[in-house]
Amino acid sequence: ETGVTQTPRHLVMGMTNKKSLKCEQHLGHNAMYWYKQSAKKPLELMFVYSLEERVENNSVPSRFSPECPNSSHLFLHLHTLQPEDSALYLCASSPRQVTGNEQFFGPGTRLTVL
Amino acid sequence: KNEVEQSPQNLTAQEGEFITINCSYSVGISALHWLQQHPGGGIVSLFMLSSGKKKHGRLIATINIQEKHSSLHITASHPRDSAVYICAVSSPVGREKLTFGTGTRLTIIP
Numbered sequence: 113e114t115g116v117t118q119t120p121r122h123l124v125m126g127m128t129n130k131k132s133l134k135c136e137q138h139l140g141h142n143a144m145y146w147y148k149q150s151a152k153k154p155l156e157l158m159f160v161y162s163l164e165e166r167v168e169n170n171s172v173p174s175r176f177s178p179e180c181p182n183s184s185h186l187f188l189h190l191h192t193l194q195p196e197d198s199a200l201y202l203c204a205s206s207p208r209q210v211t212g213n214e215q216f217f218g219p220g221t222r223l224t225v226l
Numbered sequence: 227k228n229e230v231e232q233s234p235q236n237l238t239a240q241e242g243e244f245i246t247i248n249c250s251y252s253v254g255i256s257a258l259h260w261l262q263q264h265p266g267g268g269i270v271s272l273f274m275l276s277s278g279k280k281k282h283g284r285l286i287a288t289i290n291i292q293e294k295h296s297s298l299h300i301t302a303s304h305p306r307d308s309a310v311y312i313c314a315v316s317s318p319v320g321r322e323k324l325t326f327g328t329g330t331r332l333t334i335i336p
Contacts, residue, residue, distance in 0.1 A: 114270065154228065154230070154325075155314075157323060200267050215271065215324065217271075219266065219267055
């Protein structure tokens, strides 16, 4: 138990659906991250929020839309996804969005796009 | 070529064996992280180090900054150590960004 929770744990959706992934951290951290993990590829950073402000968007397609309403919650809104978007989506948090901080990861959401 | 390379990609060993996983990187870093990912996906941070050596239970991590190389050792390996071990490095400049290796899949056979 890392103090970072993600829901749902598994999600199957069609290409025309709209769904949202939720992440919540109970650690009092100020920075939150979305990562994508595809089979046989390194983890890829998608978005970083620091103090609820988006500070990095790693060239992610617009069909992924993040939202950070407060420092404890992070959402990833999904619409018109493609089958190649099927992956494990991991949320993480850290005390501050500065270099050298340890990140705490959630259990991930396994997404399948049909 | 990835900025962070791990070897081996897959490792199978008998229970009790001494395990070594290697990580080499080609960029400047402020810190190197070793992470553990069990089946099911969740990732746990094992170590964060910028010099020397750290030990936690049966796990030891070392880093050589000059050679841009780190190793993760597991002594007296156990089947519950079976997982994917991921090396990641922190950029030394500006905001936190981790660059990840592809991971080493470790299987310990009873």
